[in-house]
Amino acid sequence: MSLLSNLRISHRVLLLAVVALAGILAIAAIFLVQRAAEADYRAAADQDDDWAETRLAALYRDGAGVPKDLAEAVRLYRAAIELGNAQAQGDLGYMYEMGLGVPQSYAKALLWYRNAADGGDPEAQNQLGVLYESGHGVVRDYAAAAAWYRQA
Numbered sequence: 001m002s003l004l005s006n007l008r009i010s011h012r013v014l015l016l017a018v019v020a021l022a023g024i025l026a027i028a029a030i031f032l033v034q035r036a037a038e039a040d041y042r043a044a045a046d047q048d049d050d051w052a053e054t055r056l057a058a059l060y061r062d063g064a065g066v067p068k069d070l071a072e073a074v075r076l077y078r079a080a081i082e083l084g085n086a087q088a089q090g091d092l093g094y095m096y097e098m099g100l101g102v103p104q105s106y107a108k109a110l111l112w113y114r115n116a117a118d119g120g121d122p123e124a125q126n127q128l129g130v131l132y133e134s135g136h137g138v139v140r141d142y143a144a145a146a147a148w149y150r151q152a
Contacts, residue, residue: 038066045076050083054091061091061100070101086119093124097136106137117148125152 038059044052057076060069074095080088093112096105110131116124129148132141 045079048083050080050085050088053077053080053083054085054088057088057091061095070095074101086116086121087123088116089113089119090116090121090124090127093127097127097131106131110137117151122152125149 038056041052041056041059045056053076057073057080058064059066060076061073062068074092077088077092077095081092089112093109093116094100095102096112097109098104102108110128113124113128113131117128125148129145129152131137132145132148134140138144
């Protein structure tokens with residue numbers, strides 16, 4: 001193998017190492033941003049900010065910048081619901097639909113999605129369409145599904 005071939009291989013290896021390092025740094029930066037967001041959301045949630053409670057709950061649900069804690073996510077969603085947050089109702093519906101931190105229940109998912117949809121949450125309206133289309137927790141009803149999808 002010639003010196004030129006060795007240099008080309010070394011160049012490719014170096015480039016690959018730089019790309020890998022950039023990816024690692026990007027992941028670390030995202031983690032740090034999420035940790036900072038957690039602190040900001042926590043401070044606002046302590047002041048009864050329903051939006052901050054909902055965002056903080058999502059961080060705990062997903063384990064984004066904080067240890068994943070589904071029980072804490074459910075607690076925070078319920079606190080945001082007490083403050084009138086429709087998105088939190090839809091997110092709690094998702095927790096019931098998937099059985100995340102609560103026993104899986106399509107009936108409770110439907111209840112929370114309906115409350116959120118009535119409060120104007122488009123994601124909950126869409127999820128109601130999904131439930132009616134799939135027949136999960138309700139009698140399959142394509143007309144109702146289409147109506148919810150249009151409303152979303």
